Amino acid sequence: MAGTRRTRVKRKLLWRWRRNPLRRRSDRVETWIVLVTWIVALAGGLLAGEAAGSAMEDDLTTRRAAVHSVSAVLTENADRTPAVTADGTGGTVRAKVRWTAPDGSTRTGVTRTEPGRTAGSPVTVWIDRRGDLQRAPLTAGEASLQSALTGVLVAVGTGAVAFGCGRLARLRLDRRRMRDWEAEWARVAPSGGRT
Structure with a gap:
């Protein structure tokens, strides 16, 4: 009985390959x-x-290797309430920061930080080899x-x-x-x- 069933299944699966005089x-x-x-x-x-x-x-x-984190300082107080944005970063606010570039020059820019931080607070920012601000890279898991x-x-x-x-x-x-x-x-x- 099992052999007959297997034969029927095999015929059904391979029906396209069987010889048939009516096959065009x-x-x-x-x-x-x-x-x-x-x-x-x-x-x-x-x-x-x-x-x-x-x-x-x-x-x-490659993107992760092209940036590295440095310590920066807030130059102004950060807003207390975060705004919901299109890119989903509603839990943070934008604030001005100051950091030292790899060539030793002092740079300023705007980055995202936790709401309510005061001027002079340390913040970690991501920069490229030239010292320009970059977005934080994805973690290895992400x-x-x-x-x-x-x-x-x-x-x-x-x-x-x-x-x-x-x-x-x-x-x-x-x-x-x-x-x-x-x-x-x-x-x-x-x-x-x-x-």
Whole structure:
């Protein structure tokens, strides 16, 4: 009983590859379209996702290496109530700070800090090699998460494009089959099917 069931499942899965005297050339083409679509969707999606995730992680690592933190001093009192902003930094406020650049010069700028801090309070800021203020880089965990999400999105997108292209090819093949069928029907039954 189990052997018969396995045989039926195997036949059902491999029906496109069985020999059949009624099988047309378009059926063989469709079989190859389905096979290539699945291979490209799965293998291509995985490879594209892996490449995108690795590239994103490399980029974020380079960004993290390009900045470093230094101690700065608030030059004015920070606002007491944070404003909600579009970038989601509603828990902080902007305030002017002063820091020393790598070349020894004193610089000033505006950065985000906790609300209610007073002038003269120490603040940590992130600067690049020239001493210009930069946003704080993502932590290693945040960078890994962003890289993984990028890889997943690219893999899914690649698979979706492959399936879409395969479906489009099969639709065109179906249209051609319908034209061939209509032409054959017109040749076999010239009276339009009436007897």
